[in-house]
Amino acid sequence: MLESLYQQILLDHSRHPCHHGRPERFDAEAEGHNPICGDKVRVFVTLKDDGIEEVRFEGAGCAISQASASMMTNALSGLSIDDAKAVRAAFLDLVAAAEPDKSSGERVNEELRSMSEVRRFPARVKCATLAWHALARALGEALKGSGGPPSGSVGGGKTG
Amino acid sequence: MNPARKPSTAPGSPGALAFDPEAIRAQFPMLGATMHGKPLVYLDNAATTQRPRAVIDSVVEHWSTTNGPVSRGVHALGSLATEKYESARTAAASLLNAEPEFIVFTKGVTDGLNLVARSLGDELLGEGDEVVVTELEHHSNFLPWRQACLRRGAVLRVAPITDSGELDLDALRAMVNGRTRIVAVTHVSNVLGTVVPVSEIVSIARGVGAAVVVDGAQAPGHLPVDVQRLGCDFYAISAHKMFGPAGAGVLYMSPRWVDRLEPAQYGGGMVELASAEESTWITGPHRHEAGTPNTEGAVGLGAAVAFLGSFDRAAARAHERSLRDAIVAGLGQIPKARVYGPAEGAPIVSFGLEGVHAHDLATVLDAEGVAVRAGHMCAQPLMRRLGVPALTRASIAPYNTHAEVEALLDGVRRAGQIFA
Known part of the structure; x- marks a missing residue:
């Protein structure tokens, strides 16, 4: 059971997270905070004409929250807005729903699928979803701010 | 070995x-x-x-044989329930070496500390007055004071710990001054296990006339507690951290406070006279126990005290x-x-x-x-x-x-x- 949670891929992502660090340029950012464990993650979204150019994150926390954030940035960077929203919904369904939809596993990539075991550790589900909730807020802000073509705003100030 | x-x-x-x-x-x-x-x-x-089984059984037995309205009914069951409730108060008093008339039932330490921060905070704190807490505090002995200070325009000061995790008593001593009205400290750190020298803090606080409030959540399960020897004004404990039920605890109030502190809650059981023109409150611990109490919690607390005395x-x-x-x-x-x-x-x-x-x-x-x-x-x-x-x-x-x-x-x- 434990081995299926802490798979090598999860450990790798937590040790060497992808798309990690504050970008120079982004359209919106949002913070996720888990008051129970103190984990914090900040997600940055940069848009392009036809969707998401890149999702990045910074923060510190447990292996599950860090790996989930890292896998999220891999999965969503480059996607259209609609596809990104669909992946997010499928992932949340996979790790957090009482009875996940059968198709949810097919609608996410293999990396994200490897996290589905988290659902058997109810106390840890929030760790896995932390970055994804922050992403939803950042994406909402970015789209509100863009109102068409991305603003290309220079990062540094709080958008929200 | x-x-x-x-x-x-x-x-x-x-x-x-x-x-x-x-x-x-x-x-x-x-x-x-x-x-x-x-x-x-x-x-x-x-x-x-x-x-333990004895605590579990005590609650079941109360529900099965003595459940009734506490301090209200004329009928026999009301008396039985009241007797059970009051004997739990006596047990809690003996645990802390206090008299029962200074023992107020609460929902637990958080409830007790919030009660004190509300009532004592309103009584003692004015603009520019100070409350001293420590870096060791659990949020339940930190946030009620922070909020009381915000309400009253008072200043919250946080006494530091040493690198080894002990309270820095010299720093606390230097922090306590003529504006200090309340010193609120934990007896035992819930994180580090540090045992805080409450008696010494009491003498420091007494030097400036400040009241001392103690978070006793982690103490009675491990240490003998004697509130008279400590000399504190308030001492809060939770039953569930000493083998009793959750949602039950007591707050010791020193003789100086129990009859004069304004209740934090109003309702049944604490009233002497109630009318729109004039209302007055009874004295004694019931003054601070508005509403039908958590009788089964008190009974379980009493059984937990008996359990602590069984080894x-x-x-x-x-x-x-x-x-x-x-x-x-x-x-x-x-x-x-x-x-x-x-x-x-x-x-x-x-x-x-x-x-x-x-x-x-x-x-x-x-x-x-x-x-x-x-x-x-x-x-x-x-x-x-x-x-x-x-x-x-x-x-x-x-x-x-x-x-x-x-x-x-x-x-x-x-x-x-x-x-x-």
Whole structure:
């Protein structure tokens, strides 16, 4: 059971997270905070004409929250807005729903699928979803701010 | 080698109490459970202890034979219930070495401390006055004072700890001044196990006429508590941290306060005279117990006090200490493990494992059946002081064993391997 949670891929992502660090340029950012464990993650979204150019994150926390954030940035960077929203919904369904939809596993990539075991550790589900909730807020802000073509705003100030 | 396993009896006195951890353990139904197919190793006692059969039975027996309206009815059952309730007050009083008329029933420490922060805060605090707390405080003895200070325009000051996790008494002494109205401290740190020198703080506070409020959540399960000897104004405890039910506790109020402090809540049972023109409150602890009380909680609390009196507590302390020492020594042998807190203290051990987040460590332990706490433990100011986002905590009760300590250490080693 434990081995299926802490798979090598999860450990790798937590040790060497992808798309990690504050970008120079982004359209919106949002913070996720888990008051129970103190984990914090900040997600940055940069848009392009036809969707998401890149999702990045910074923060510190447990292996599950860090790996989930890292896998999220891999999965969503480059996607259209609609596809990104669909992946997010499928992932949340996979790790957090009482009875996940059968198709949810097919609608996410293999990396994200490897996290589905988290659902058997109810106390840890929030760790896995932390970055994804922050992403939803950042994406909402970015789209509100863009109102068409991305603003290309220079990062540094709080958008929200 | 396990001297603490050997049943010990205080020598000399016939009928003296004994202490045998296995005999204590046998009284706790919950400790026979398995988790994830492994025997439960319960080391989260600072969060809540398990309940012995006597406490469980006391509540069932009350519901079955003496349940009725407390301090209200003329009928026989009302009297029986009132008797049960008041005898629980007497038991709690004896635990703290106080008289029953100074013992107010509460929902627990959080409730008690909020009551004091509200009523005493309103009574004593004005613009520019000061409240002193410490870096060791649990949020329940930190936030009520912060909010009281905000309400009253007062200043909250936080006395620091030393690098070893002891309260810096000199710094606290320097912080207390003519504007200090209240000093609120924990008796035992829920994170580091630090035992705070309450008596000395009381004499410092008395020097400027400040009241002293003590968070006793972690104390009575481990230490003898004597509120008269401590000399504090208020002392709050929770039943569920000393083998009683959750949602029940008591607040000791010194004779100086119990009859004069404005109630924090109004309602039935605390009124002398009630009308739109004039209302007055009764004196005594019932003044602060508006509404029908948690009678079964009080009954269970009383049974928990009786349970605490059923074994040799000095021997139990020695046993707990041997377990604490074994955890500290064992972690000392594990590469990258680090124990936080003072060398001496209550049997509460917080530790970290470099490269492994506290929650991941706790999940690995949980898979082995070992229940520990991980996180900031409701002490974010202390976590900031220690420079860590979260820690893992093993907290001990008399029913724990050296075999359980080994299970904990095995789990920590396993986590080290998984995240190597």
